[in-house]
Amino acid sequence: MSETTIEKTYLSVPFEQKDEAKEAGALWDKSAKAWFAKGPDVPPALRKFLPMNEADRSLEDPRSAFRDFLRENGADLTGLPVMDGKWHRIGLAGDGKEQNASYRAFLDGVPNGQFKNFKGDEILKWQGTGPELSAPQKQKMIAEAAQTREVREKERADEQQAAAKRAFGIWANLKTWATPDNCPYLGRKQVRGFGVKLTDDGRMVVPLRDDANRIWSLQFVGDDKNYLKQGRKEGLFHTIDPNKQLEKSRDAGPKLTVIVGEGYATGADVHAATNLPTVIAFDGDNLVSTAKAIRAKYLQANILIAADDDHHLPLKSPPLPNKGLKCAQRAAEAVGGKVLAPSFTPEEKKRGLTDWNDLKQARGQDGLLTALRESFTAMQREQQQARGKGLEREREMTL
Structure with a gap:
């Protein structure tokens, strides 16, 4: 995990164990649709809900499959896509810093997603070939995606604060x-x-x-x-x-x-x-x-x-x-x-x-x-x- 200090550690909590997790101090993030513990130090009673401790029973990782689909259609994507049902801007291979495309993907039911290249009008559709995700599998991926987003946003905020200090110094001089x-x-x-x-x-x-x-x-x-x-x-x-x-x-x-x-x-x-x-x-x-x-x-x-x-x-x-x-x-x-x-x-x-x-x-x-x-x-x-x-x-x- 990044050395950046995080404010939330996301958890993979099955629905039938939500009361147990809540009693142990877990909090609900309405936007991410996932449970989390405050800060990087997870209480012992919640550690069993860490995504890394959840057995992965998926025959196909839909995130990897959707990433391959995006790349095949020209997207410039290095990590795994965020599959939270929201549109995310992304660059195209060879376009430098421009973000001339976007994607969104869903874990509900059979995993599926869409890719929009702004250089054309067609929206390309993708559907996973594996079986429908079980509730624990889906919750595990939601928690992992939320954690990745938490770390990225904190890193970006720190970088922007440092840039603001540099900008003020340059401007003043x-x-x-x-x-x-x-x-x-x-x-x-x-x-x-x-x-x-x-x-x-x-x-x-x-x-x-x-x-x-x-x-x-x-x-x-x-x-x-x-x-x-x-x-x-x-x-x-x-x-x-x-x-x-x-x-x-x-x-x-x-x-x-x-x-x-x-x-x-x-x-x-x-x-x-x-x-x-x-x-x-x-x-x-x-x-x-x-x-x-x-x-x-x-x-x-x-x-x-x-x-x-x-x-x-x-x-x-x-x-x-x-x-x-x-x-x-x-x-x-x-x-x-x-x-x-x-x-x-x-x-x-x-x-x-x-x-x-x-x-x-x-x-x-x-x-x-x-x-x-x-x-x-x-x-x-x-x-x-x-x-x-x-x-x-x-x-x-x-x-």
Whole structure:
């Protein structure tokens, strides 16, 4: 087992012995659906329930079989999959750090699972060839999976805390604020530096903060974009709000509007055009958790998602989903917000334009303002149409 100090040691407790385990101090984890003992030191009366002491009578280990299925279909998986019925993101072989797939698997009845490669629309299905698991076998695997997850999450939390300390030290020692004159990236994108710093080699540094303003990690932007190793990203963001509207208007209710976008250049441009507080989520995968963090802090605010339009992805072979629009729509749905999507001409699409900064550089600042107004008008029109359809359905139900 890992040397990481764990908070829970999971147990394989048969249903008919649950009262005995509870009497001996075992606790129930509703999320993991398993019993556990606090900490790594298991009381003597509970040691017989440790998974390692449970005889394995399975003819086929469904975890190994499902792992082989995932690998055969392109998944990059080294350990055993978690079979808890929940979707888990996973990488594809050859995709580096990208997680372009997900899986879920069940131990109920005959073990079975599903695999979704985001580069295609088909969901592949797997079913174990062994017999249905007995209750003790199933409970043993649930306990082992919960223990593995407990150790991984604790290790990841420790790594993220260490990265946060490194990030704070690096940020504090950077003395130069990034501007279009000293930072090649800002000069190339034609945007201002809002709360970002500069490394000695000219890269822009963007802090990743939580809703309490604590720095957890850093993004380094030059020719490429990189993050501090083992740093946290989920639910973290960078805020562009030089006039401190968020601080002044926290209790403004629906009068407060906050924009959430993916990249720094998009956020800087949208803020400059609207003068509204703008939050950078760093990528599409982080839009939902970032939007939720903003909603939790500003309960009644209007939240607009400044989307990227990855129109080139559906044209690939095999076709991929338009990730920018899809992630923006999910974020908007999660917080009751609306999407501001750029609209490109066929010629602009051929040139590879995908975000609001691309649009600004192609059409100028006035063109950006016009496009934002058009997108906002289209959003309101769709909202009114949706209300109209809802009223029609209500009238039909009353007839």
